[in-house]
Amino acid sequence: xxxxxxxxxxxxxxxxxxxxxxxxxxxxxxxxxxxxxxxxxxxxxxxxxxxxxxxxxxxxxxxxxxxxxxxxxxxxxxxxxxxxxxxxxxxxxxxxxxxxxxxxxxxxxxxxxxxxxxxxxxxxxxxxxxxxxxxxxxxxxxxxxxxxxxxxxxxxxxx
Numbered sequence: 001x002x003x004x005x006x007x008x009x010x011x012x013x014x015x016x017x018x019x020x021x022x023x024x025x026x027x028x029x030x031x032x033x034x035x036x037x038x039x040x041x042x043x044x045x046x047x048x049x050x051x052x053x054x055x056x057x058x059x060x061x062x063x064x065x066x067x068x069x070x071x072x073x074x075x076x077x078x079x080x081x082x083x084x085x086x087x088x089x090x091x092x093x094x095x096x097x098x099x100x101x102x103x104x105x106x107x108x109x110x111x112x113x114x115x116x117x118x119x120x121x122x123x124x125x126x127x128x129x130x131x132x133x134x135x136x137x138x139x140x141x142x143x144x145x146x147x148x149x150x151x152x153x154x155x156x157x158x159x
Contacts, residue, residue, distance in 0.1 A: 026062070033094030035125055036061065038103060039135050041114045042122035043142025048113030051095075056150045057142060058091045061134045073153065074141060081156045 026032040040057045041047050049057075060070045060083070072078040095112060098104040103118040114122065125131060152159035 027088065027090035030094065030097055033090050034098045034101070034103065035121075035131055036134060037091065037094045037098055037112075038114065038118055038122050039125060039131055039138055040142070041104065041112060041118065043135075043138035045143055046113070047119065047122075048107065048111055050111050050147055050150075052154065053145065053147060053150045054095070054112055055087050055091050056085055056154065057138060057145065059086050059088050061137050064133070067133070067137045070137075070141065074144065074149075080153045080158065083153060085154055 026036075036058055037054065040054055040061070041049065043057070044053065060066045066083075069078060069083055073080055073083045095104060095106075098118070099106055101117075102115055103121055105113045105115050107113055126135065149159050
């Protein structure tokens with residue numbers, strides 16, 4: 001409480017809010033990153049998966065084009081080499097903040113799992129209809145994509 005009073009006392013001058021020419025990309029917004037991370041984990045079996053799988057699903061769920069290509073690769077209509085999966089720096093940042101906020105648990109430094117708060121957050125995201133396209137994609141492929149499939153696609157090998 002004392003910190004808030006101190007902070008407000010500093011804001012005595014005039015200030016303005018300026019609209020930005022373009023929206024801030026999702027990967028730079030912590031709320032978006034944590035929300036997508038939560039939905040990735042909510043879509044996985046047991047609501048947990050390896051960090052590699054988190055990167056895999058988080059990257060491929062971002063755009064409609066990537067979601068379509070992923071569906072085709074998983075249906076074996078495309079070669080995995082056509083699906084260049086990136087390790088996204090924002091995923092690690094979102095995971096660190098989600099852990100600090102009590103939304104996820106880190107297991108052996110290799111896997112992430114939803115905590116009780118994370119499960120409640122996933123339910124709230126679903127109820128609010130946020131990230132609807134990403135959530136539908138993750139619900140469709142999240143439980144089908146095994147760790148072995150992720151590893152094969154990351155190595156651009158057939159599975």
